[in-house]
Amino acid sequence: MINKQRQAGQAAIAVVSGLVGVLVGAFILFILFYSSGLLTKDRVEITQSGAQAPPPSATSPAPQVVEEIVKSPQGETTQIELKGSKGAALPAGAGRVAEAVAKAAPAVVNIDTTITTRVYNSGGFGFIDPFDFKVQEIPRGMGTGVIVSDKGIVLTNNHVVSGARTIRVTLSNKSQYKAKILGTDPVSDLAILQIENPQKETFPTATLTNSEKMRIGDWVVALGNPLGVGQTATLGILSARNRSLSDSNVDLRNLLQTDAAINPGNSGGPLINLNGEVIGINTAIIRSAQGIGFAIPAETAHTVMNELLRHGRVSRPFLGIEMADLTPPARHYLGLDPKLEGVIVGRVMKGSPADEGGIKSNDVIVSINGSPITSARELQSFVRSQKVGTSATLKLWREGEPVELSIKWEELPSNKIFSRR
DSSP states (O other), X not given: OHXXXXXXXXXXXHHHHHHHHHHHHHHHHHHHHHHHXXXXXXXXXXXXXXXXXXXXXXXXXXOSSEEEEEEOTTOOEEEEEETTOOOOOOOTTHHHHHHHHHHHGGGEEEEEEEEEEEEEEEOGGGOEEEEEEEEEEEEEEEEEEEEEETTTEEEEOHHHHTTOSEEEEXXXXXXXXXXXXXXXXXXTTEEEEEEOOTTOOOOOOOOBOOGGGOOTTOEEEEEEOGGGXXXXXXXXXXXXXXXXXXXXXXXXXXXXXXXXXXXXXXXXXXXXXXXXXXXXXXXXXXXXXXXXXXXXXXXXXXXXXXXHHHHSSOOOEEOOEEEEEOOHHHHHHHTOOTTOOOEEEEEEBTTSHHHHHTOOXXXXXXXXXXXXXXXXXXXXXXXXXXXXXXXXXXXXXETTEEEEEEEEOEEOOSSOOOOBO
């Protein structure tokens, strides 16, 4: 009896084991068939079997699908369409940027300069003979310029060509020419060159336009030769205006600020608007920052350029005072209205326009020709905008009373030293 029960149990186990084996085998076969694609042909759209689809002709429209070529384990080539992808659309305005660059780029030139240096020969024991040397030309640096006249006049930065022995410009079409300096103005960091043009060629030009029409946030493009890699365009916005940069050599005011990438080699290149017009000349960056570059406004460059072309130098007026912003302590000391805005006069230089016009120490200048003056920087910018030989009306406060004076702008002599009262 016990043996019969054992035999029945073993038979049941054998049956169960057989069923499990069958199920496992069926599952494995299902996985193999699924992975080979034999069970999924009805889930895709097969456009061609056994051969690859021919590529579209150059005149046929671009396909509106992304295609993928796959091979089955059996070696068949199948082209499967992944529908619904039409490619990435260009951002709004991208076409205008390209058109602006195409319009201005032919007038942008790369500038390469050399300087002369003495190379001394060393005698025995490494000593240098001061009378035994050769004069050689070595590369000084590179920069950018923009052609503003079809006769080959190039506008650039003074620091690009200052001290150069030879100057060579390369146009966007790779043609090269020698150039010479027509005039420089270190104060504004501007210079003009003349391309040597014995063949009387006509050069492509760029148009200067008033930067004051630009709004903060408008798109701008910087063109130039950054780090000598070749003509490059970088996109940004007009970040700010009326910036100032000063050191022992230059005093740059009313600058445009942009976040368009500007690097060494961009100096002297144009900053353009989306019409392809030049609104500024790229001149400086803050090396410790990112996206802070500066350009000289086109209207300033235009004025300086014309002065250099006509007179070979820039004639600048001056007032002849030491000055400071009118602060609350100064207002209190002078007994002035706390809301009064202006510039307080320190010392007056003897023989200067201010002295001859009657300006005195502790006067507070509040307006010139009806334009309010609220800071020393604003007064300096105003004086720079005036023409030598013209007159101006100043309104000021003196000992609590309003005073009106007339002065005549004189040119600042480079060799005259003024005494102070």
